[in-house]
Amino acid sequence: MSTLEIRDLHVSVDTESGPKEILRGVDLAVKSGETHAIMGPNGSGKSTLAYSIAGHPKYQITKGTVTLDGQDILAMTVDERARAGLFLAMQYPVEVAGVSVSNFLRTAKTAIDGKAPALRTWVKDVNGAMERLGMGTDFGSRSVNEGFSGGEKKRHEIVQLEVLDPKFAILDETDSGLDIDALKVVSDGVNRFHDKGGKGVLLITHYTRILRYIKPDYVHVFVDGRVAEEGGPELAEKLEAEGYAAYVATAKAGA
Template identity: 80%
Template sequence: MATLEIRDLHVSVDTENGPKEILRGVDLTIAGGQTHAIMGPNGSGKSTLAYSIAGHPKYNITSGTVTLDGEDVLDMAVDERARAGLFLAMQYPVEVPGVSVANFLRTAKTAIDGEAPKLRTWVKDVNTALADLEMDPEFAQRNVNEGFSGGEKKRHEIVQLELLNPKIAILDETDSGLDIDALKVVSTGVNRFAEQGDKGVLLITHYTRILRYIKPDFVHVFVDGRVAEEGGPELADELEANGYERFLKAAAK
C-alpha cells in the first residue's frame, strides 16, 4: 500500500518584499486505506500544501521532504509526480481552449499508464465515469473546463480522479462553491475511489459540511502554516460547533 510522507516541510513564495514563508514545518503521513481531512481558516496554507506536493512552480520548497513509497517526490517534475501516483483535484480547474475533454482524458490516461487505453473499454469507462458524476456524455466533446459552471468543473475533476485512479488523491477544496446536490455527487465519487481499500485521500476543506458525506479517519487542523492539532473525526465535530477560534487564539499566543 502506498504511503505519502511529508516531513518538516517549509515552503515560501516570492513576493514584492522578498520571499514569504507560508508552510512552517508540516509533518503528515497518509497511508493507503486512510482518509485525512485538513481543515483550517483562510490563509493557513492548506492550498499551498496541496500545490507544493503537486509541484506548482510558484512554491519554493526551502526545506523538508516529501516521499511517496520512499521515492523523493520533490525531485520529480510535475508530470512525473502524477505518473508516480499522485493526483491533485484543483480548487480552480483551468480552461484549455480547443482541447476536448475526450482528447485530454485519453492523453492523460496514456501518459499515466504508459500505453494507450483499449479503445472499446475506454469509451465505456469515460461514459460510465461521466454518468457516475451525473454529467452528460456530451461533455466529452466540449473543451476542457471551457464554459463549465463551477460545479461542472469540480465534477470533471472527480471524473479524472476515477479514470486516472492514482494511489493518493489530494482534494483541494473540492467542496467549495458546490450546492448540496453536487456535493453529494462529488462525495459519492470520492468514496467510490476510497472504497477500493488501498487508496489514500487527503481532503482539504474550509467547511465541515463535506465531512457529513466523506468520513475522515484523521482530522488535522491547519493554522499559520503548520498542523496545530490532530485527532479523529470528533475534532471535526468540535470545529463544526466552535469554529477555528480556539486554534487561532492558541497560534496568536
C-alpha cells in the same frame, strides 16, 4: 500498502517585499486506505501544501521532505509525480480552450500508463464515469472547463480521478461552490475511488459539510502554516461547534 509522507516541510513564496514563509514545518503521513481531512481558516497554508506536493513552480521548498513509498517526490517533475501515483483536484480548475474533455482524458491516461488505453474499454469507462457523476456523454466533446459551471468543473475533476486511478488523491476544496446535490454527487465519486481499496485521500476543506458524506479517519487543523491539532472525526465536530478562533489566538500568542 503505500505511504505519502511529509516531514518538516517548509515552503515559501516570492512577494514584492521578498520571500514569505507559508508552511513552517508540516509533518503528515497518509497511508493506503486512509482519508485525512485538513481544515483551517483562510491563509493557513492548506492549499499551499496541496500545490507544493503536486509541484507548482510558484512554491519553493526550503526545508523538509515529501516521499511516496520512500521515493523523493520533490526531486520529480510534475508529470513524474503523476505517474508515481499522485493526483490533485484543483480548487479553481483552469479552462483549456480547443481541447475536448475526451482528448484530454485519453492523453492524460496514456501519459500516466505509458501506453494508450484500449479504445473499446476506454469509451465504456469514460462514459460510465461521466454517467455516475451526472454528466451526459456529450460532455466529452466540450472544451476542458470552458463555459463549465462551478459544479461541472468539480464533477470533471472527479471524472479524472476515476479514470486516471492514482494511489493518492489530494482534493483542494472540492466542495467549494457546490450546491447540496452536486456535493452529494462529488462526494459519492470520492468514496467510490477510496472504496476500490488501497487508495489514500487528502481532503482540504474549510467546512464540515463535506465530511457528512466523506468520513475522515483523521482530521488535522492547520493554522499559520503548521498542524495545530490532530484527531479523529470528533475533531471536525469540535471545529463545527467552536470554530478556529482559539487556534488562531494561540498561534498569534506564540508568534
